Amino acid sequence: MTRRVLVTGMGIISSAGHGCKAFWESLTAGRSAVTPVEGFDTTDLGRNYASEIKDFRPRDFLTAAEARRTGRCGAFTLAAARMATVDARLGPASVPAGRLAVIIGTTMGEAKDIEGLEHAWIQKGREAVDAKIIARCGWSLLPIHVARSLGARGALLTLPGACAAGNYAIGLAADLIRTGRADVAIAGGVEIIQQLQFAGFARLGAIAPERCQPFDKNRQGLILGEGAAMLVLESEEHVIERGADAVAEFGGYGLACDAYHITRPHPEGTGTVAATRRALAEAGIDPHEVDFINAHGTGTHANDVIESKATREVFGDRPVPMSSCKSMIGHTMGASSALESVACVLTIKTGIYPPTIGYEVPDPECPVAVVANQARKGPADIVVNNSLAFGGYDAVSIFAKVGRLPPPRRLAA
């Protein structure tokens, strides 16, 4: 069995705005959402900028009961998922509950709740640790929150794939549909910023002072961000059957693991090259058919050099337009590839490449065709989404205009 997997809805909570419209307006205008950190104390860390979400009110999206049983991470997740199902016009009657799966990627889940519990324990002792908060901390709860509220009873999975988690989740959701284990899936990624992560990245020397400048010669590192993005994925038959509109096709994905170092990418980018080639093969396309690459582009020295090298290795000398949303919304870790998946689909829908802002001095070590500082129009039939996480977890996915890709590859019997 094998089936086409289509995207029928998207929802997003981001520092560039909530909902696809606000998000895309901000990205295509090249606006930076990077601001001084307000959520916690950064004194002594030497860094004070991030892409925080400062205007999120859970009750704008959640019922009172939902808001009580979720932490900030769960609330982001549910808000984005609900938005995605509205966008897909997916109601309780649209799909049998058992055929609806929910797959969520994240890194640290309810990190703020956990931090609060640890504070209480370390400073006041174990009796100060609040059982009500413990109960809502588990990583497994993220898809369960969505399933409870939106009526899913199929496979519910949390996949912590570090900074590639969103692509892992979207990819597995597509697998479930392709193999016939589900007809519809809500899939994406979520992450919140919290002090320990910020301090950890800062002490690793990975955070830039004020801005993230992917592929620029003078780039100084990444900027952390937060957010959630959810996609509704659906089998082609199901889309036709319920008369829904598909905005794009999910063509497939490629996974690889560098198995090299827990923070540094492999110097030759072997995993990245392998994951990209696997993704292209799964989608049944050649490198020359790719119109645009939504880069991982963290703005760290190592990532951008290796990603450029791998891009040249796979795509040759043809300058495939390439851009990193992280220059505007920061690196949202486990959510990043999900937010960027939304951007990929919007590129296909509108024919616009979002820019890489702060791109001032080309780096000979990053010989790629960066869409510099201003959005522009261009062919957008097939778009690649790179995510190359710390630990060498590479996940590269492909989105395409509906009807553009060859029939999907047959699955193993």
Add this chain to the structure above:
Amino acid sequence: MRPLEVTGLGIVSPLGVGKEAFVEGLTRAGQGPCGFEGPAETFDAAAYGGIRAAQVRGFDAKTWLGDKGLRNMDRLTALTVVATKLAAQDAGLRKDGHWLALGPDRVGICASTAYGSFEAITELDRVAMLENPRYLNPAKFPNTVINSAAGYASIWEDLQALNVTVSNGNPGGLDAVLCADMHFACGRAEALLVGGAEALSEAIYVAFHQLGALVPNGAPYLPGESAARGMLLGEGAAFAVLEPPGGARARGAKAFAQIVGYGTAFEPPSSEVLIIHASSLATAQAARAALEDASMSPEQIDVVAASVSGYPALDAPELAALAEVFGPDVCVAAPKALMGETLGATGAMGMAAAIGWLGGVTPARIVRGRAPRETRAVMVVALGFHGTASAVVLRSCARGSA
């Protein structure tokens, strides 16, 4: 699902480290107390009145991994790396750090952990809160990321095909089988190390204590029995090497069991205010879905490796569901009576026990029914704390036709 072949098992558990030691421990467990209980070792048990736990006693990663490169390795990573190393070795894929069969591009890992390394999170939180966030050790920061243990396993064992961590509570170890099945179906690997790990940390102990879920000190640990009074926390790691149909034969290896079915289900709590919830309905649905996926009937299952943990509010709905699906006489065994509540490793530990039973060990710690004369098919069940349940069916290769 297409039957997946089990060609290797690597395990670090209170019953023993390595397949042989584990099978021996599993056999001994049927003949008397297995002696895994004792004061917690990985934190100061005395500070909590000598709290008991099912730990891998005296575990030292150096025995298996040598002296170098272990300085920043937390316990979860150590358990995971040792278990994956033993699994790859047992399957004849690797030996002494070299590949014997397949190769790095075609072998990957699907690992479950429910809570990752709270040891690392707490260590850094203590420095950040009591001293200054500036002073946290950056080399330990990657350990706080929940999938880092599997990441280190990939580095130690050179697993490059793919690296997936599932953090899905107790069913995660079984849900890792679903992930593996998907990746095989899409041709992304020729062998996958599938299982899970959980390490006992002080933070996990404090959390479950505050939830009121633990067996009181001094009370016997009786998962699945009516006198049960709570969970006893455990730890360990188990990874099976799975290969798609025909994979073992193609490389001249021997499969010693098959995974033939998977099912999962979810039922939300009846009240909007509840979060913790054990669902009898979801358990029954997951069990039935796994049977259907395996094209098997309930009568064909010889033993159910249940998820029962000693916490009555979780055990009762599970046992009721199993009686409903299989009838009152089915043999239900409680692996947690031997290995403690291992959370995200529950499914992996259950599968390891099933592999032992299918290999001829008489099931022990039976809480319902009687041990079969011969074990040819086992269902492993895992209940989540929020209304989910998953189930996997394993059968022996020797007699059962694929």
Add this chain to the structure above:
Amino acid sequence: MAHDDPGKSPTGEDLKQEMREIICEITELDELADDAEFKELGVDSMTAIEIVSALERKYGIQVPEAELIQLTTLNKSFALVQQKLAAKPAA
């Protein structure tokens, strides 16, 4: 464990010896000569960050990013730590 009271920090050769032990533990080296280049001993950037971080914590000092490049040998690290300790306000 909080960093030691700076007033009680060792000085001179004792300080250098203590730093040598800290660095050897992190690098898993059995010995470390005063002027041996860390890079040539196989110390990668992650380990270098770990060394700086451990020294900062131990002595309650802060080494700004721009000064990190000075920490290439034990002797140079020792000089920098001494200078930071001297510049610290009395506790």
